[in-house]
Amino acid sequence: MVGRVDVALTEVLRRTGLSECIPRLTLSVTSLSLDLACRDSVLPARSWQCDAEAAAPPCHRCGARAVDAGREGPGLRDTGGVDITELTRKILDRRERENDPLRIVQAGHPALRRRAVTAHERLDVELLLELAEAMTLTMREAPGVGLAAPQVGLPLRFYVIEDSFAADEGEDPDDDLLERRPLALRYLLDPVLEPLGTERVYAFEGCLSVDGWQSIVPRSRRVRLRATELLEDGGLREVDEEHLGWTARILQHETDHLAGTLCHDLAVPRSYIDAAYSGHYADLGEAVRLLGLSGEITELGEGEVVIG
Numbered sequence: 001m002v003g004r005v006d007v008a009l010t011e012v013l014r015r016t017g018l019s020e021c022i023p024r025l026t027l028s029v030t031s032l033s034l035d036l037a038c039r040d041s042v043l044p045a046r047s048w049q050c051d052a053e054a055a056a057p058p059c060h061r062c063g064a065r066a067v068d069a070g071r072e073g074p075g076l077r078d079t080g081g082v083d084i085t086e087l088t089r090k091i092l093d094r095r096e097r098e099n100d101p102l103r104i105v106q107a108g109h110p111a112l113r114r115r116a117v118t119a120h121e122r123l124d125v126e127l128l129l130e131l132a133e134a135m136t137l138t139m140r141e142a143p144g145v146g147l148a149a150p151q152v153g154l155p156l157r158f159y160v161i162e163d164s165f166a167a168d169e170g171e172d173p174d175d176d177l178l179e180r181r182p183l184a185l186r187y188l189l190d191p192v193l194e195p196l197g198t199e200r201v202y203a204f205e206g207c208l209s210v211d212g213w214q215s216i217v218p219r220s221r222r223v224r225l226r227a228t229e230l231l232e233d234g235g236l237r238e239v240d241e242e243h244l245g246w247t248a249r250i251l252q253h254e255t256d257h258l259a260g261t262l263c264h265d266l267a268v269p270r271s272y273i274d275a276a277y278s279g280h281y282a283d284l285g286e287a288v289r290l291l292g293l294s295g296e297i298t299e300l301g302e303g304e305v306v307i308g
């Protein structure tokens with residue numbers, strides 16, 4: 001019992017960033033839950049609200065939330081000891097109104113670094129559809145072209161994708177360069193990607209969980225996608241498809257989220273920029289020159305984005 005509480009406390013301090021104010025903490029242990037309160041903290045509020053911690057009220061001064069230390073158990077390590085159905089319901093019910101977007105967690109939130117669990121048969125179809133629709137609304141309002149469940153605090157191998165911003169072939173030189181085409185709304189469970197060929201495509205990429213920032217991320221130009229697709233009528237179908245260009249990039253970006261990887265983890269070193277500056281780097285050659293990039297990306301010719 002003591003060991004479990006110690007581990008939980010360490011985790012609470014680590015995850016809330018409150019380790020600096022240990023002398024000011026008052027701890028009380030009740031049953032199998034651990035309550036943490038900050039007394040007279042001088043630190044700015046740092047808190048998150050997504051999983052088990054959402055069940056407890058935050059400290060009124062510092063925003064720290066209690067962590068339920070009693071539900072960790074065999075087979076639950078992937079979900080952090082959280083029941084996925086219960087957590088999904090909580091995330092959906094956290095909205096004031098049914099048509100409000102979900103909260104997209106930002107880099108630094110542990111939900112983005114957790115290994116997601118298999119989605120197939122994890123949730124009732126009705127609940128999965130409700131989640132898919134809420135995530136779609138959230139993605140569209142952001143706006144973005146994909147949203148993975150971990151981005152709304154749910155460690156589930158599930159994401160929604162849609163690109164309604166792309167032009168048809170021949171209408172936009174940038175979209176043509178990146179092989180970016182309109183992509184219909186899709187709900188995908190348990191996607192598995194396999195790179196096809198050795199070509200790599202370089203492009204600036206952003207993430208709704210790293211709001212306002214971009215970096216150049218190399219991706220496989222072509223991938224094979226195997227997944228279960230949730231249809232809008234609640235039906236499921238197995239898919240085995242090939243994709244290329246920007247759609248392949250979206251699939252790689254969202255699938256990486258399910259393994260706790262952010263696109264910027266894979267970025268070309270030194271290529272991280274404020275998204276407001278992206279206009280200065282329309283050609284990747286400009287990024288190589290102005291940002292001092294090195295490596296394979298320097299092999300790209302003017303107006304090229306593919307190597308291999």
Ligand SMILES: [Zn+2]
Pocket residue numbers: 206207208209253257263
């Ligand atoms: Zn992302």
